[in-house]
Every structure is written in structure tokens, then in C-alpha cells.
Amino acid sequence: MDMNLAAFERFAVHFQKGDLLFCEYEPGDAFYLIQKGRVQISKIMGDIEKTIDILQPGEIFGEMAILEEAPRSANAVALDDVKVLEFNRANFEVLMRGNPQIALKLLKLFTKRIYDQRRRFMILTLDDVHAKVADVFLMIDESQPSKDVGTGQRVFYTTPDDIGHWAGISPEKSREVLQHFVSQRRVEIYQDRIVVRNINDFARFVNSRRKR
């Protein structure tokens, strides 16, 4: 993508490897375009810092800040020495007019975010807590390229606590629901992964619980 960014050099900010660009819960009023180095997006869950994404030069992050000064929803950490362009609502329109490529990029990013949020919303609006948990597996399955569509068995490298997080329920409740699935032989839980015996069975189950 040929972007004419020389004019935006005055918005450049440098960070050193290991620096926090922002942390979760901090009010955000700027978003960033990476020019050099990688940025890790992570979230602290309990006693571990979980990597959500690793972003490369050319990618945008923190874009929710152009909507409102909402708290950041994750940490952004410099994985290398990083150079970013920092934009806020004040200089945003100037940027967009001068650089429609970025505007388009942002537009695509928003379509993805809307999709992801809608998907999460669909999980959270289910009444049945078992269906919620099953739908979390469906959501993750949709986002990972299917390895073997022939069988319905799927392996998820995740934990009951994480599943609970996505389902909007407590870790205890999540474990309880998963245990129930184990007793029905629909799920197997291991140290580092959870196996769903038949994802299609889960899809049918969730659909039957959706309001239509």
C-alpha cells in the first residue's frame, strides 16, 4: 500500500522494546498506526497476561478511541523498538482527507469489529447457560480455519476460565457447565486443551435455543 505519510511525521511517537503504549482501563483518546516494530495486544486475566494479537507495521490499533474516550480494553506493549503515528479526534479528519488509504483501512477494521461484537452479543443473549458455553466453542471454531471438516471433532487450546469469560459467566459456572458436558460425553477436558466431540451437535443445540 503506497501511503504518503511523510506529512504525518510530526505525529510520530517512539517506544522502546518492553514499553507500554497504553494499558487496559486507561482512558484512551488516541489511536495508532504502526510504522516500525511489532506491538503486542494483551489482556491480564487472573495471574497471567494473555496475548490477544501481535500487530505488524501498517496495522492500526486503539481505534475505539476515535468514538469516545472509553477505557482501553487491553494492553499494548512494544515487542521491538516501535515507531507509531499517533492520531486523535482533533487530527483525525486531516489524516483521513490527506490519506484515504488509512480511512479505508479503518473502515475495514470497523466491519471486522462489528462482526466480532455481534457474534459475542449473540452468545450473551442466549438464555440457556449451556447453550452460551456451546456457542463460545462455535465462535472460536468459526474463527479458526477448519482443519478437518469431515469429522465433527474439534480441539481448542483454551481453558474453562477463558470459555467462561467469553460466555459472560463466572469461572466456577463455566467449569460446572463443562463438567456437565463431560458427563454427557460431549466434551473432554485436558490440562492444555478442551476437545469437543462433535461441533455439529453443538451447532444444532445452540440453534434450538436461539430466539427466532
Next chain:
Amino acid sequence: MPKASTYKANSVIYFQGDVGDKIYILQSGTVSLNSNDIETGEEIHDHIKTGEFFGVKSALGKYPREENAVVLTDAAVVVFSVPEFEQLALSNTRIVMKMLKVFSNQLRRLHTKVSGLMQGGAQSNPEDGLFRIGEYYMRKKQYAQAVYAFNKYLTYYPSGRHQAEAARHAETAEQFAQKYGSGKGPAAPGFQGGSHGNGEADGGRAGGGATGGGGGGGQNLSDSAKAYYEAVSSFSREEFAKALEQFKQVAASGGDEEYVLKSTFEIGRCLFGLERYDAVIKHYTGLIQKFPKLPDLNEALFYLGRAYQESGDTARAASFFKKILSMEDVDEGLRRKVNKAVRALEGN
């Protein structure tokens, strides 16, 4: 080339669940996007206005259509492929800006709904959340990150409910970062046993004078330490005059040497906060002469530079900043502050 197309009444342009890469503009006629509300299951009929785009999100995002696009009266549309649409968007930023506004509104609404439903769990409010991030990094001995989080906390919640603790932790994190470095050294006071297997062996001598007996968190502090932290807390509330008096008392108390020295150092920062730049220069110049191996030398040089900068002596300021940047063991936070100051200088 985008192509014109017509649809008869009662026909369907696309179905929900279809994967399509086309984007449409309605030229004439009536089209309704029909879907079901996620929450209630209720049917939604969204009529497209003439001149309006539809099918944009699913085509750009490459995901299945979310509605049935039903033609109510004979309709004429222009059909774009994604590359054709991009071409149009690049030459007409107004379209993109308008869509960005629409999308961001949708996103905001969804976001509010989702976080509303998430609140049921153990979600914390931003103030507690930010404080806990700092605590997490303290437990992990990631001191630079802890300093960042606590300082942000103090910036946004200067009289917040964890203010005193955050100020204390920020200070400790800064010390530990300098003394031991990231991931090293004993657990900080109040953070012993916080993460498994860390710092058990040297838990006994954690935190200089402040030997907290596991979770005691500051109850066994020496008098100098207590007075010092009180002063730090005044400083973090930006009550510089008060903090200055408190630090002066600790410095003159002849108590715990560690805190006497620290307080002497902080006096300069208070003076800086009070914008008494001549006094800052005098204080730190004297201090550096007295203790050439001052542990916080870099920081002292920074305040000297800033004080010169504020009093208009940019040449001297620049030389101090340059000196700091040329030194080897400058911590990242300070380096960033210096770089920022240098940029400000150059901007003048």
C-alpha cells in the same frame, strides 16, 4: 466497471447467510433489509434510501450477509465489486467518512450492549481495574510497566481510593527497577508470595527498610519511611508546598539514611512542581557536587535540564538532555521523558 442492474418487486438481491462480495447502491425503487433482532428475535425491516449503499459490511469484512435484501417495488441498483468500491472510496473520501460515522455508531451501540451483559461477571470499574494492572506487574516484577500503570492511575484518579497505595507502589517500583532491574530482586513489600515461587528465598529482606512480614503491607515501616511515604502521597496529589515541608523534615530528621537521601532528592522535584526553577538548579547542583555517585543522578540531571528549559536557557537545557541520553543505564521511562523534552525544545 460497476454495472447497473434491475430487480422486480418481491425478488431477493441476497439472502441472509450468503457469502457475497458485492456492494450495492440503490438508484430507484424500494429495498428492505430484513433481519431478526439478536436480543428479542423480533423482525427488523430496514428500508434503504435512494442513493444509499448496502451490503458494505459483509462484503468488506468477508463474512456472511446478515439480512435478506428484499425488493419491495421494482428497483434499479449499481453493483460494485470490492476493488471497484475501494477505487471509488479512495477518490471520494466523503463516502468513507460518512460510513465510518455510521459504523462507529453501530459499533458503539453493540459495545455498550455487550459490556452491559458482561457486567454480570467479575468485571471491575476502570479505576479498580487500572490499579490492579499495576499490582499485577508488581507481582511479576515488571517494574517499568508497574510504574506506568500506577502513574496513570495517579494521573486520572488523583484523589482516588487507591491513591496512597498507588503512590507508594509507584515509588517502590521505580526503586526496584533501578536497584534490581526487571524480573529480578526480592518481591516488593506487600507482594510477597503473590506469584508462585518468586522471591521466597529472600522474602526476609524485602524492600529496604520496609520489611513487611508478609501481607502486612506497610505496617512495620520505620518512622522515616512512614513520613517519607506521607510526603510522597502529598506530592502525588500535587500539593507541592506541603510535600516540600514534609520531605525537608525527613531530610533533617537524621533517621533512616535511605529515606533521608531519598527525601533530599525529592525536595528538588517539589521545587520543580512549585516552579521555583532557580531553587531547583541550586538544589540539584549542590546535591550532585556533594554526592557525585548519587543513585538518581540521571533523574537529577533531567530536572536540571527541565529547570533551565523553563527558565529560558535552552542551550544549557539541551546540553543536560544530551548528557543523559549519552549515558548507558538510563531507564526507559526517563529516556522517554528526555526525548519528549528534547522534542519540545526543538519545537520552539
